[in-house]
Amino acid sequence: MKQGSTRGLPGWRFAQGVGALAGVVMAIALYMAFVYAPADALQGDVQRIFYLHVPMAWVAFLAFFVTFIGGIGYLWKRHRGWDQLARASAEIGLVFTTIVLLSGSLWGKPIWGTWWTWDARLTTTLLLWFIYLAYFMLRSYVSDPERAARYAAVLGIFGFIDVPIIYKSVDWWRTLHPGPVVSTGGAAMPGSMVVTLLVALAATTLIYAYMLYQRFWIERTKDEIADYHYRLYERQLAREMREGASV
Amino acid sequence: MRRELGRIYAVAWKDLLSEIRTKEMFGGMAVFALLTIITFNFAFDLTGVDRAASGAGALWVAISFAAMLGLGRSIAVERDRGSLDGLLLCPVDRGVLYLGKLLSNLIFILLVEAISVPVFGALYDLPIYRPTLLLGLLLGTIGFAGIGTLFAVMASTTRAREILFPVLLFPVAVPVVIATVRVASMTLSGTTGDVGRWLNLLVGFDVVFLTIAFLVFDRIVEE
């Protein structure tokens, strides 16, 4: 069990450093988002939600990509570490996607005049949320952890590959049913806004890295503790059988 | 190659024969599809002028729900009777088993469509015998049954499989639903402008997901 302790995991201290750095960069990003970046000419201050919403969306997508890679790795190499990585990343992705949906809604209400629109990006995000919710339902409904890992890997692969197809289909569907105009005027964005966005993206990515490391450690340790209990149980069983045989 | 085709056919034939003898699936699926179509008439007024647009949706919802019932059932029955273990012991590639199960599921769903689509056309006075509509329906059914067969096998070993199966299937199958309904409503309302793009999307979906399902099926059924 020695390796189950946080001390034994290489880079635990490094991860704490990443966490501290994430906090500092996030503080800078918040300062830039509220003070450094100018208020948007058309949308006013509400546009500042953008510095929170867009990096979250990108990093959520990155998290699901990591889950996809973890799924492929697990099905291919059958090493449990890949699955631990996949499930750790999927959970963070789900949390971030929830934030993306909520903050997007809060931006949509004042700008579009509606909480929700069936735009390609929004709909794809909502479906992603449902797919990864199903990912965790699947895991919790399968009692054998090894089988749960295989099934989840398959769903992680299907879900991720489906994203561009969902996006394309909703996009074409929307062009036939025109809705509110979805444009944040990316081309005309001033340099200070771009810089602020990039700093916010760096901060969010660092937070993701920090969370992923901790979640990965949690999953790994849980598995090791379960293994330990299983070995103990096996040993107990073997002892009882021996005692039964000697009587 | 020919031998593999024979094996796929053998797996599918086993299912068809079992259905012919027990008659427990097809009747239920077909009646369910018809009832759904009729229920939609009460939920939305499908006799108005825009029935071409909303009718297509009602038709696909009825078919996909019936398909979902059938897919879940066909795998659950295999699990419960233990015949899936028997199939897995056969000295054939696991991908072949997947294609065989897919073929038999596809045949059941297409038979349900062969009944419900003409009834739908007659009830709502819609010209459903259009090649693009039928092609869209066929491609959509292949995609839906393709991922449905795989997910049904996954769901069948779990607790609460009846609940889990649609939760897995529907979000992933959204592109199929959108494309199939668009093809059908465009054909029915006579605007055949961009049907080709939707058919391409369906073909792409089918090819991508059937290939992945074929490749990973081996990993799903191993015990």
Added chain:
Amino acid sequence: MGDNLIYLFVAFLITWLIMAAYLWSIGRQVRNLRDEVEALENAELPAEAPTATPRRQEQVESSQA
């Protein structure tokens, strides 16, 4: 523009509440697991002491394989 600020405020508030709650839950899980690991490490030695005769240990080893 003034009344729109409430949306900005609520968006940041919700985001940081969720992030804080998630970070807190991760931290709690890490603490709990660390405690559990330590408890197991301490309990490990006495629990296995009675079976530690060489012959039996060997049997246990082979039964694990």
